[in-house]
Amino acid sequence: MMTTKSRTRGNSWPFGLGALLWGAFACATPAADQSQTSLRGCKAADAPRADPLPPASGFPLQLAMRVPFEPTAFPSEGHVYLMYELHFTNFEMTPVSVRRIELVDADKKDARPIAALEASELNALMQVVGSWPSDGNTDSAELRSGQSKVVFVCIAFKRGAHIPNNLRHRVLTGESVVEGAVVGTHANELRVLGPPVRGADWLASDGPSNEENNHHRRGLPIFGGRALISRRYAIDWQQSENGSTFSGNALEKHSYYSYDQPVLAVADGRIVKVRDGLPENVPGHDEGFHPAVPLTMKTLAGNFVTLDLGKGQFAHYLHLKPGTLRVKAGERVRGGQTLAKIGSSGDAREPHLHFEVTDSPILMLGEGVPYLIDRYRVRLADDSWEMRTRELPMQDMLIDFGPTRVEKK
Numbered sequence: 001m002m003t004t005k006s007r008t009r010g011n012s013w014p015f016g017l018g019a020l021l022w023g024a025f026a027c028a029t030p031a032a033d034q035s036q037t038s039l040r041g042c043k044a045a046d047a048p049r050a051d052p053l054p055p056a057s058g059f060p061l062q063l064a065m066r067v068p069f070e071p072t073a074f075p076s077e078g079h080v081y082l083m084y085e086l087h088f089t090n091f092e093m094t095p096v097s098v099r100r101i102e103l104v105d106a107d108k109k110d111a112r113p114i115a116a117l118e119a120s121e122l123n124a125l126m127q128v129v130g131s132w133p134s135d136g137n138t139d140s141a142e143l144r145s146g147q148s149k150v151v152f153v154c155i156a157f158k159r160g161a162h163i164p165n166n167l168r169h170r171v172l173t174g175e176s177v178v179e180g181a182v183v184g185t186h187a188n189e190l191r192v193l194g195p196p197v198r199g200a201d202w203l204a205s206d207g208p209s210n211e212e213n214n215h216h217r218r219g220l221p222i223f224g225g226r227a228l229i230s231r232r233y234a235i236d237w238q239q240s241e242n243g244s245t246f247s248g249n250a251l252e253k254h255s256y257y258s259y260d261q262p263v264l265a266v267a268d269g270r271i272v273k274v275r276d277g278l279p280e281n282v283p284g285h286d287e288g289f290h291p292a293v294p295l296t297m298k299t300l301a302g303n304f305v306t307l308d309l310g311k312g313q314f315a316h317y318l319h320l321k322p323g324t325l326r327v328k329a330g331e332r333v334r335g336g337q338t339l340a341k342i343g344s345s346g347d348a349r350e351p352h353l354h355f356e357v358t359d360s361p362i363l364m365l366g367e368g369v370p371y372l373i374d375r376y377r378v379r380l381a382d383d384s385w386e387m388r389t390r391e392l393p394m395q396d397m398l399i400d401f402g403p404t405r406v407e408k409k
């Protein structure tokens, strides 16, 4: 019996910070959402009505807000997405109840909202610091005195629509309004990369989305005193057939279509760091997951390769098969070159490639940045395939990276 996404991600995170970092991923997605209209937990920039502002009060609301890492808008599926986190701390001595968050063009005076997050939507988007959504702490848009919460924001603009260069947040409570947290929308260069794997039927498991159960998006670990999301745009690439990632014995790694498939340099660059030699796990989910070595900060990623893409961006390939790494630190590689093979080392419940691009050469210590893949085909709801150029695949898309189909076992 296969585990499902919802079951895998329930609220069992048995390895504390380890689980917070890399966590479980799905065995298979029987009914992957390939809907072309799904915004994957993101809010449409649909120019909502402007809410009447409450009358000015004597003192400003003591609600601190900031966006620690500026977003970069990226295209996918007929939309351009803007994904970031808005951090709130309530400095009032009484609770603050957020009724609405409006996003306005910071460069326009008296701008009407471009998008608005209503209180009912904030339930799913606001997360108490130090908790997962599944902990049940997101059922209120209220901040107690002294409490900090993070709003996981994702705005979807229609392709071709104007995207302001800077956004300002207008937060309305019952009695007050406060504005701030101005944020740019094009912080990083969008790199155009080649595919990290070859062939067809690759499921972008836990790929970019703003869904509550996306463990890449919602984990918020602290490193060096900073809350960082290196995995903001990470994808667990799993090859899938008829909604399953394996055939035969689920406990045998060779049963998985992804296993032993080559991983490719996504661009010309220099290898920064590699790790090899960590043993692989027997596939297993939930209580059936027994890592081959204790999960620590050193072993979570398993065998890995970090590739310097230049201009301060780095590609990280995780959970590789031991003994298959073909590159060494310091070596220069060409885009498309095989770096290693997919395995199930580190915090991997089954063979897959965890791939992410960050702004740091050190695993986990960077902020995840979006990128584009130069061309691929995506499977639509009617099972036809559609070519995409220079987009970023999103959660649960089924992707064909090219005509070179790799023989499946």
Ligand SMILES: [Zn+2]
Residues within 6 Å of the ligand: 022, 025, 216, 234, 235, 236, 354, 355
């Ligand atoms: Zn992952």
